[in-house]
Amino acid sequence: MAKSIIDLKALTIELAHAALVRGDFTAAELAQAYLDEIAEKNKDINAYLEVFDDVLEQATKAQSLVKPENMLAGIPIAIKDNILIKGRRVGSASKILEGYVAPYDATAIKKLRDAGVVFLGRVNMDEFAMGGSTENSAYGVTRNPHDVSRVAGGSSGGSAAAVSMNGALAALGSDTGGSVRQPASYCGVVGFKPTYGSISRHGLMAMGSSLDVIGTITKTVRDSRILFDAMKGKDSFDSTSIDIPAVNSQKKPIIGVPRSFLTGDGIDPAVIKSFDESLKRLAGLGYEIKDIELPNIKYSLAVYYVIMPAEVSTNLSRFDGVKFGAKVEGKDLLEDYLLTRASGFGREARRRIMLGTYVLSSGYYDAYYNKANSVRELIKNDFVKAFELVDVIVTPTAPSPAFRVGEKVSDPVAMYLEDIFTVPANLVGIPALSVPAGSVEIDGKNLPIGVQFSAKQGAEDLLLGVTEVFLGEIK
Amino acid sequence: MKSITTSKSGLDLIMKKYRTTVGLEIHAELKTRSKMFCACVNDAHETRPNHNICPVCMGHPGTLPVINKAAVRHVLRVGAAVGGALEFNFTEFDRKNYFYPDIPKGYQLSQYKYPLVVGGSVCGVPLTRIHLEEDTAASGHDEGNYSLVDFNRAGVPLMELVTEPLITTPEQASAFGKELQLLLRYLGVSDANMEKGEMRVEANISVAEDLGTDERGYPKVFGTKVEVKNLNSFKAVERAIAYEVERHTGLIERGEKIIQETRGWDEVGQKTFSQRKKENSHDYRYFPDPDLPKLVLKEVPGFAIDDIMSSLPELPQAKRNRLKTEYGIKDADIEVLVSEPVLAQFFEHVALVLEDKKDMIALAANYILSDFMSHIKKSDLPLDEAIARLAFSAKDFAGLIRMVATNVVSSRGAKDILVIMVSLGGNPETIATEKGLKQVSDTGSMEKIAKEVIESHPNVVAEYKAGKEASLQFLVGQGMKVSKGSANPGVLRDTIKKIIG
Structure with missing residues (x-):
């Protein structure tokens, strides 16, 4: 089969679904087209850690589910390496999970499987989702399809690059501080982080448990909506999961802009320019735009880098070589632990385990962890107040376009600053998504720039609606 | 210790x-x-x-x-x-x-x-x-x-x-x-x-x-x-x-x-x-x-x-207090009953049949905690199972207690009846009759036995009269022998005393 039959570049979940229903191509033909594309592109991009050996079998099985009402039947997607698919290797791009095979399906995976989704393979990420460039992967960096000298972003860099290089129709990622939105912004795709708890975390390897949520990388907002609708809902395996109520509002949403937050140093002029253009576009679409204040948002990164490592430090304790994953034998139990964990975890994982252990230590707990939680409440209140005045808040997604591979590796703080616009949504638990909003030409390459929209908890419908209009997907 | x-x-x-x-x-x-x-x-x-x-x-x-x-x-x-x-x-x-x-x-x-x-x-x-x-x-x-x-x-x-x-x-x-x-x-x-x-x-x-x-x-x-x-x-x-x-x-x-x-x-x-x-x-x-x-x-x-x-059952301390006020039994007995709720339940079923006769209830507690328990222990079953499998009812057991309390059977006889009840079941009254374990205590029979014993042991009678209390016990023992154990020892004792004067 010649791969040119299917134009993967133009394809979306919606279009592929329509074509499958019409019989333009079969699910197996579609899957094969992606396998061919991956075979060609992945060696340069390194988005996939593994392409599954049963993709065509999955596709053949899914063919029987292809029906007008089954939007996802036969749709090939990529899965971040921290989401469990029963019987498949999964490892959060860490050596410490070398050889680990998932003993169960994540709830999101189960739902997608039942809907007929074809899982192409597992994609690269920063180790245990810690990082903004996939440079912390134990299996090499994922490169940006728009410029292979640059990073794809992270931690869901593999997910964003896979979709951006037409190596999948969509991908699942996870977002703890911007890990879906930032790589989406760098790779010119849509990255959606839904309300905390709206998609079960059962089967998503924990990083920061109070912040983590599964998110989607797609080419359109409508595709994000399709995937979200298939995965959302309260789950008996996750006590923090919730149902998102259907909200029907006829009122034209009001857009808020936290101006004072957007004047700081370190924001690339191209990002500011793109952002201003986005605001103009919104105004042109008839949205009322209001300036808002989020007085405590400036503390978001400080709060995040206390709470997240605290949770990381204990979430990663289970990787001790006793029950699963890699193990290095020492002369006694203590040495087993020390050798296993020192060789299994990469630098960033070890850094955050140490930071988190420190902030939770007796004598420091109140000064760091408790204080951070108090400030987190203040930030939440800021957003509650803001959402009394506006329906959607717009900011840039990241302070810069994709940076070069290696550029920030030696400066973790510079790397942490990449999260400045995305972290608040995780602290507050609100839905946010990044959509492509233009590009900037650097060294002859067009680097995408994203804009971030967020709304109050559970207001997915409104949020996705506004961005669908913004991208011209609907009128 | x-x-x-x-x-x-x-x-x-x-x-x-x-x-x-x-x-x-x-x-x-x-x-x-x-x-x-x-x-x-x-x-x-x-x-x-x-x-x-x-x-x-x-x-x-x-x-x-x-x-x-x-x-x-x-x-x-x-x-x-x-x-x-x-x-x-x-x-x-x-x-x-x-x-x-x-x-x-x-x-x-x-x-x-x-x-x-x-x-x-x-x-x-x-x-x-x-x-x-x-x-x-x-x-x-x-x-x-x-x-x-x-x-x-x-x-x-x-x-x-x-x-x-x-x-x-x-x-x-x-x-x-x-x-x-x-x-x-x-x-x-x-x-x-x-x-x-x-x-x-x-x-x-x-x-x-x-x-x-x-x-x-x-x-x-x-x-x-x-x-x-x-x-x-x-x-x-x-x-x-x-x-x-x-x-x-x-x-x-x-x-x-x-x-x-x-x-x-x-x-x-x-x-x-x-x-x-x-x-x-x-x-x-x-x-x-x-x-x-x-x-x-x-x-x-x-x-x-x-x-x-409202989901709480009667708690141990409340049960102790209640067993004491309701039945007036000994603290040591209460402690055993409180620590073994199934045993307490059996006891309370027996007590219910005995109505408010405190003496009989105290006697029942004694029998349950001594003879009855020793039989249960011999069965090697857990207590609750052993009680669940009993061949007789609390009512039967109360009947036995009543016979002891009213001198219808002797305590010796009661033990024998209990052995039969435990192994074969059955009504204690019937067992007592069938096995001839009912005590004789009617005046005629008692006087007959008393007279026979007094006549056969004039020396002992003389000793008693001289003030040796133990001699009376000997005479009662002899009387029990004559009756082949069926006489009520208390009644017999009173009768002998009365005749000797």
Whole structure:
């Protein structure tokens, strides 16, 4: 089969679904087209850690589910390496999970499987989702399809690059501080982080448990909506999961802009320019735009880098070589632990385990962890107040376009600053998504720039609606 | 008990100068269908290793805990039973972080700042708190150069109760433990067998010069605290505390330092031994588990205080009081009945048939706790099963008691009847008639026997008349012989006395 039959570049979940229903191509033909594309592109991009050996079998099985009402039947997607698919290797791009095979399906995976989704393979990420460039992967960096000298972003860099290089129709990622939105912004795709708890975390390897949520990388907002609708809902395996109520509002949403937050140093002029253009576009679409204040948002990164490592430090304790994953034998139990964990975890994982252990230590707990939680409440209140005045808040997604591979590796703080616009949504638990909003030409390459929209908890419908209009997907 | 007696006599001297302070930490495995945070079967005694396990209780990546509400309810009921304050605002679970192969997640889910129950008391000993946590796996180190871990027990719901340091003697500590065990069994929340590890006692012991107590009853000065673990029986609790008190006192007397540490109990050597020095102790880095939302109890159906209170059965102390006022039986008998609820139930069924005849009821208690119990023990069945399988009813047993009380059968005869009832069942009246065990006490027969005995033993009669009381007993014995045991000895005695004059 010649791969040119299917134009993967133009394809979306919606279009592929329509074509499958019409019989333009079969699910197996579609899957094969992606396998061919991956075979060609992945060696340069390194988005996939593994392409599954049963993709065509999955596709053949899914063919029987292809029906007008089954939007996802036969749709090939990529899965971040921290989401469990029963019987498949999964490892959060860490050596410490070398050889680990998932003993169960994540709830999101189960739902997608039942809907007929074809899982192409597992994609690269920063180790245990810690990082903004996939440079912390134990299996090499994922490169940006728009410029292979640059990073794809992270931690869901593999997910964003896979979709951006037409190596999948969509991908699942996870977002703890911007890990879906930032790589989406760098790779010119849509990255959606839904309300905390709206998609079960059962089967998503924990990083920061109070912040983590599964998110989607797609080419359109409508595709994000399709995937979200298939995965959302309260789950008996996750006590923090919730149902998102259907909200029907006829009122034209009001857009808020936290101006004072957007004047700081370190924001690339191209990002500011793109952002201003986005605001103009919104105004042109008839949205009322209001300036808002989020007085405590400036503390978001400080709060995040206390709470997240605290949770990381204990979430990663289970990787001790006793029950699963890699193990290095020492002369006694203590040495087993020390050798296993020192060789299994990469630098960033070890850094955050140490930071988190420190902030939770007796004598420091109140000064760091408790204080951070108090400030987190203040930030939440800021957003509650803001959402009394506006329906959607717009900011840039990241302070810069994709940076070069290696550029920030030696400066973790510079790397942490990449999260400045995305972290608040995780602290507050609100839905946010990044959509492509233009590009900037650097060294002859067009680097995408994203804009971030967020709304109050559970207001997915409104949020996705506004961005669908913004991208011209609907009128 | 010998070692205790010895140490006690030593203590008597010491007590004048020193004060012992003991606080207990007691863990009890709760009886629930499933484990604390997953759907695995809760059976810590499963013999097939790693049989009741799943990704959640093995700590696999991506798994999350889900609270077992039945376990929470168990602890709330215990809290209500001991008069503690139930955290009806909210409660939460914390991560207690440390590394050991028997904790699969690298942290144990426990409760730190907001336990389910605060305060309350048992046996007059005030409680600090009662909280809920998950049990660890069981490690085995006895097979070669490696250890084996069995995760069947990992995640079993575990209640931890902590007392205030206000226990002052080994005996008080074991009495506390026994009463708590009884309470847990009454509530049906735990089997609480110490030898099976279902209930585990740790004692925090310190000895210091006695400078009196403050207004709340706490010692003004505490000594250096030593924690003793692995106490697998109430005897071990008593002996370990006594041993430590003696050891501490000796160290103080010799001017040596008591080291703050954790010690184990060596059952064979009947002594404690050092396990872990305090300087190696953990910083557990407790913090609220972000995977579990705060539990607001009043929002959970069935957790309202009224629901919890109305679910409580009659508790041991209430039962003691009631058995005493209702039946007026001996304290020792009450204690046995309270500790064996099925036996108490049988007794109360018998008492019901005997209506309000206190003498008969007291007699019934005697028979149940002596003869009846010895038969039950011979059956080698657990008490509840043995009673459930009895070949006769409480009404039959009451009939037997009534025959003894009204002298229809002798106590000897009653024992024989009971043997038949136990092995074959049947109505005691019928058995007594068939086996000729009914006592003769009508005046005619009694006088006939009395006269015969008096005539045959003139010397003994003379002795009695001269004031030798024992001679009367001999005559009664002879009369019983003549009647082949069927005479009522009391009536016979009276009759002989009357005739001799």
